[in-house]
Amino acid sequence: MEQTVEQKLRALWRLQTIHTKIDRIRQIRGELPMEVSDLEDEIAGLETRIEKIRSELDELEDAIVTRRNMIKDAQAAIKKYEGQLNEVKNNREYDAITKEIEIQGLDIQVSEKKIREFEFEIRNKTDVYESTQEALETARKDLEVKKGELDTITAETQKEEDELLKQTDEAEQDIEERLIRVYRRLRTSYKNGLAVVSIDRDSCSGCHNKIPPQMQLEIRQRKKIIVCEHCGRVLVDEGLVQEAEVPPVA
Numbered sequence: 529m530e531q532t533v534e535q536k537l538r539a540l541w542r543l544q545t546i547h548t549k550i551d552r553i554r555q556i557r558g559e560l561p562m563e564v565s566d567l568e569d570e571i572a573g574l575e576t577r578i579e580k581i582r583s584e585l586d587e588l589e590d591a592i593v594t595r596r597n598m599i600k601d602a603q604a605a606i607k608k609y610e611g612q613l614n615e616v617k618n619n620r621e622y623d624a625i626t627k628e629i630e631i632q633g634l635d636i637q638v639s640e641k642k643i644r645e646f647e648f649e650i651r652n653k654t655d656v657y658e659s660t661q662e663a664l665e666t667a668r669k670d671l672e673v674k675k676g677e678l679d680t681i682t683a684e685t686q687k688e689e690d691e692l693l694k695q696t697d698e699a700e701q702d703i704e705e706r707l708i709r710v711y712r713r714l715r716t717s718y719k720n721g722l723a724v725v726s727i728d729r730d731s732c733s734g735c736h737n738k739i740p741p742q743m744q745l746e747i748r749q750r751k752k753i754i755v756c757e758h759c760g761r762v763l764v765d766e767g768l769v770q771e772a773e774v775p776p777v778a
Contacts, residue, residue, distance in 0.1 A: 534750040534768075536703065540711060541764050541772050543699040544724035550692045551721050553685045560678040567671040574664040581657045588646045588653070595639040595646070602632040602639070707753075714761055724762040726769045735759035 531539070609629045616622045700708055714723030718734070725734035727747060732739055737758040739747075747754050748765040755762055 531702075531704075533752055536707060536753065537750055537762075537764050537768060538772060539699065539702040540707065540724045540762055541768060543696065543703065543711065544722065545772065546692055546695050546699055547715065547721060550689060550696070553689050553692070556685060557678065557681050560674060560681065564671065564674050564678055567667055567674060571664065571667050571671060574660055574667060578657065578660050578664065581653055581660065585650060585653055585657065588650050592643050592646050595643050599636050599639045602636045605632045711762070717760075722761060724764060725756070726764050727766055732756040732759060732761065732763060734761040739763070 606629050609625050609632070612625050613622065616625060703711070711723045715721045722734050725732060727733070727739060727744060730738060730741075730744065735756060735758050737756065739756070743754065743757075744765075746752070747763050748767065750765070750768065753762060
């Protein structure tokens, strides 16, 4: 059976009333869900950063070990070449061996310089690592507190919200798909989620612009669905609002 315009308006107003109650419950939670999500993202980022620094520190430690081994090898080579100096037979051999000793000595200097650079990097990265660890611990504590607050509020309001969501599904079944699409589009267009509003002091209670007397009369007659010419919200009269009843939450 085809619904009358008045029945459609009542169904839309009922749906809006239920959604408004859900919105208020979620407002009680405030920014906590977003804060929890942001902290979780921050912790994940800090953990990734710590892992990266730890890997870099390990690489630097390995590089130092490699350079120290290179120094030992060079020192062993110098010792070997110095022993060969006693056995040289001519100046050419002497010059070749002393050249090798010189090269090994330069290699030692380069490795020692590299070790100092690596140790300097390690000190800097260790400072960053420790400060990042502290930031991580602080974020984890903050998350624990925020999650506790959110869990408490959710526990207090979840039953009511679940019941209202059930009512929402039931209410939407009484509204044709075309109007549901318009309603949803309007709800997402405004931060307060109001798609259906009443007349309040001769004005649209959504955008507070004045409604012409003739339009007010047509709204009260409930013969057609009328939207605010300023904000596009569906308008209902004060009488319908007073008459409408939403089943109480169990």
